[in-house]
Every structure is written in C-alpha cells, then in structure tokens.
Amino acid sequence: MKKFFNMKKIISFMLVFTMMFVLAACGKKGDKVDENKTGTEEPTPEVTETPTTTETPDKTDTTALAGTVSITGSTSVEKILMDMISDFTAYNPDVKINYTGTGSSAGITDAMNGANDIGASSRNLKEEEKGLEQVIFAYDGIAVVLHPSNKIADLTIEQILKIYSGEITNWSELGGKDANIIVVSREGASGTRGAFEELTGLGDVGLVESATVVEGNGNVQATVAGNENAIGYVSFSFINEKVKAVTVDGIEATPENAKEGTYVLSRPFLLVYNKDTASPEASAFLEYVVSPDAQEFVEDHGGIRVD
Known part of the structure; x- marks a missing residue:
C-alpha cells in the first residue's frame, strides 16, 4: 500500500512538472507573438541624415554682431x-x-x-x-536732355558748362536754330544738381540767374518735353521718348558707359x-x-x- 502511494505521488509530481513546463513554453511563445504581431510596441524611428550646405546665409541669419x-x-x-x-x-x-x-x-x-x-x-x-x-x-549717371525736335545730338562738357553758366545763350551758337536756350536745373538741395555742378565745373562759376529751377527729375523731364528750346539734366532712369538724351563728348548716356567711366557725367x-x-x-x-x-x-x- 505504501509502495503504491509513493508511486502515485511520483506520477502526480511528474504531471505537475510537465504542465508547468508546457505553460512556461506557451508563455514564451505568446510573448514573442505579442512583440512581433500585436503592434503595441513603438516602432523604431527612421534616422535620416541632415544634408550639409555650404550656401552663404542670408541677412536673416544674424550672427553675433554688436x-x-x-x-x-x-x-x-x-x-x-x-x-x-x-x-x-x-x-x-x-x-x-x-x-x-x-x-x-x-x-x-x-x-x-x-x-x-x-x-x-x-x-x-x-x-x-x-x-x-x-x-x-x-x-550715378546724369543725362543731358533736349526736346525731341531739337537737332543738336552731341554736346561737349565745355559747351554744357557754358550753357548753364550763361556764356552760351542761343542754340545757333551750337549749330542749331536761332532761339534762346531755356536752361532747366534742379533745386539747390538736389543731390543730382550737386553731382552735375561738380562734374561739369559749374559749381565753381555758378548757375545762370535766368535758369528755370524745378524740383525732381520728373519735373525737369516734363519741362524739357514741353518746350522745344529747353535743356535739362536727369538721372538715366528718366530717359524716354518724351525727351532726347544727347551724347556728351561723343559718348552715349548708358549705364554700361557710366560703369566703365567713359561717360563723363557719371561717377x-x-x-x-x-x-x-x-x-x-x-x-x-x-x-x-x-x-x-x-x-x-x-x-x-x-x-x-x-x-
């Protein structure tokens, strides 16, 4: 009887041990399934390299300037x-x-x-x-402009100085028609006038008293466009069909000639x-x-x- 009881205990123990082993194995298998198939784990983020650049930063990329x-x-x-x-x-x-x-x-x-x-x-x-x-x-480029009907096509820097100082007063003295020259100039505070007087030498002798003085390039352009005997000076951007820009010392008033320094009324x-x-x-x-x-x-x- 005792021998039978011991055998029963041994069999029971073996059954329990076997069940524990099976359960443990199932648990491990379940864990593996959960990890790979349930989708409950956070995916590993994909790492991408930030491309390097050698471009010069723009003015919004401020440095430690102070x-x-x-x-x-x-x-x-x-x-x-x-x-x-x-x-x-x-x-x-x-x-x-x-x-x-x-x-x-x-x-x-x-x-x-x-x-x-x-x-x-x-x-x-x-x-x-x-x-x-x-x-x-x-x-800075300054064009000397005439009315489109004026046949004068070129003026020397010396002639321009004499016109604006009052030494030359009639277009006939320059090969044009017999008509008094209407001199148009900018106001005293104008930077364009200052440049014109410096480049022509007018600042040393003074503007003729009879000159028509107006404010702004636009007003000079309009005044010359409205009077066939007028002469004026404007920035290059105001050259159009309303006025005629003469060559100065044979050189055309263009940005290219101004940059090269061949056009004398530029700097x-x-x-x-x-x-x-x-x-x-x-x-x-x-x-x-x-x-x-x-x-x-x-x-x-x-x-x-x-x-």
Missing part, C-alpha cells in the same frame, strides 16, 4: 546709404551705424586718419588716397576703409551693400546697380 560703426563723407549718397543702414540694422539689431554727411574729401580723410570706420565718397580716389580699400556700391559711389582696422560689424556692412537686397535701394533712388 557694436557701433561710424560713417562720414559724401552727402550725395545719403538717401541710398540711409535705406541700406536701416535695412541692415533691422536684421542686426545690436549694430548701430552712425552716418554724418561731411563731404567726400572729409570722409576719405577721416578713413585715412582712423577718425571713422568707413568713409563715403561720390568720386574716385585721388592718387594720394589710394592706400585705402574701396567698395563701389553704386554708380562711382564708394565706401572706403582701412582693412587692417575694420571691425567685424563694418566688414559685414561692406559685404551687405553689394548684395541684391541692398542694390534695390540704389535703383529706388535713381542710381545704377553694380550687379
């Missing part, structure tokens, strides 16, 4: 330069740029002496000034600086002024782009 930049010099560049400064500092709010119109020569001298960071000039550098670095950011707008002492902020602004965004301001004010 400081003050001093610019002195030409008043002729003021309108273009002030718009450029406003745009540049909007994207670089920790940079302050101070501009003071003191004249081209003063701005260049300040740059040579270290009295400013950048000098602004509306003329080419003289031989003794060429130790400075320069950035041309615009060109570059420069920023000059000492490369050994230029701050990061000044260097950044010098790079900005020739950018496409900055060049839009050149066109806005009747200048000629460098790009």
